[in-house]
Amino acid sequence: KAGVTQTPRYLIKTRGQQVTLSCSPISGHRSVSWYQQTPGQGLQFLFEYFSETQRNKGNFPGRFSGRQFSNSRSEMNVSTLELGDSALYLCASSSSGTPPYFGPGTRLLVL
Amino acid sequence: LAKTTQPISMDSYEGQEVNITCSHNNIATNDYITWYQQFPSQGPRFIIQGYKTKVTNEVASLFIPADRKSSTLSLPRVSLSDTAVYYCLVGDIHGGSQGNLIFGKGTKLSVKP
Numbered sequence: 001k002a003g004v005t006q007t008p009r010y011l012i013k014t015r016g017q018q019v020t021l022s023c024s025p026i027s028g029h030r031s032v033s034w035y036q037q038t039p040g041q042g043l044q045f046l047f048e049y050f051s052e053t054q055r056n057k058g059n060f061p062g063r064f065s066g067r068q069f070s071n072s073r074s075e076m077n078v079s080t081l082e083l084g085d086s087a088l089y090l091c092a093s094s095s096s097g098t099p100p101y102f103g104p105g106t107r108l109l110v111l
Numbered sequence: 112l113a114k115t116t117q118p119i120s121m122d123s124y125e126g127q128e129v130n131i132t133c134s135h136n137n138i139a140t141n142d143y144i145t146w147y148q149q150f151p152s153q154g155p156r157f158i159i160q161g162y163k164t165k166v167t168n169e170v171a172s173l174f175i176p177a178d179r180k181s182s183t184l185s186l187p188r189v190s191l192s193d194t195a196v197y198y199c200l201v202g203d204i205h206g207g208s209q210g211n212l213i214f215g216k217g218t219k220l221s222v223k224p
Contacts, residue, residue: 004154035214043155043198043214090154099145099204100212102154 001026004093004103012109018079021106025072025093031055032074033100034066035090043090049074078108086110115199120219129186131218133199136180141203144175144182149196149217158197159184160204186220194222 005024013019025032033056034046045058049068066076072093078085086109092100116134123129135144143162147155159166161173161182172185186193196217204212 042216045212088152092154094204099143099157099160101157102147105152105154107152 023091
């Protein structure tokens with residue numbers, strides 16, 4: 001089976017812009033979660049989607065949003081980018097009875 | 112939500128066995144213990160998962176005592192390529208939701224020649 005894929009792998013934006021990141025889960029996995037990883041805060045949970053519905057949400061401002069499509073693919077959006085949003089954004093997919101499997105991540109740099 | 116405590120860093124030499132212990136005093140009945148490995152700028156990679164006693168796969172072993180308040184990841188005969196950060200997670204992963212997974216700081220393992 002193909003693993004979790006994320007696009008793009010690298011992205012450079014400027015403050016105030018918005019960005020959309022994409023994640024394709026492992027075939028058959030219906031749960032997709034997003035994480036932000038920074039050197040200072042480590043891995044932090046953003047939100048989780050299951051069957052196109054947000055199931056859990058971490059402690060992030062409303063500028064961070066996401067959605068899931070009927071084929072389980074997911075996107076996350078960050079509006080009004082701030083310098084502190086520079087991070088590695090990770091997507092993970094899982095199915096009932098499996099641990100989360102992570103994608104390679106999208107490295108976002110905000111200038 | 113179970114919180115985990117791991118050593119911040121560990122050093123080892125090639126060919127040695129490395130044991131990384133994780134404390135999780137508040138583990139719940141339905142919680143599983145899962146370990147991930149992460150290289151810089153890559154996503155965490157699943158290593159092993161267990162509920163009790165001992166689990167072994169082709170890359171590692173996981174030892175869980177009867178009270179389940181701790182666990183030990185054992186990496187046999189490490190090589191330079193095992194240099195990475197190792198995360199211990201505790202949560203009801205089999206319940207389907209990832210929302211209760213909390214990553215700690217992890218253990219940075221450095222393997223020297």
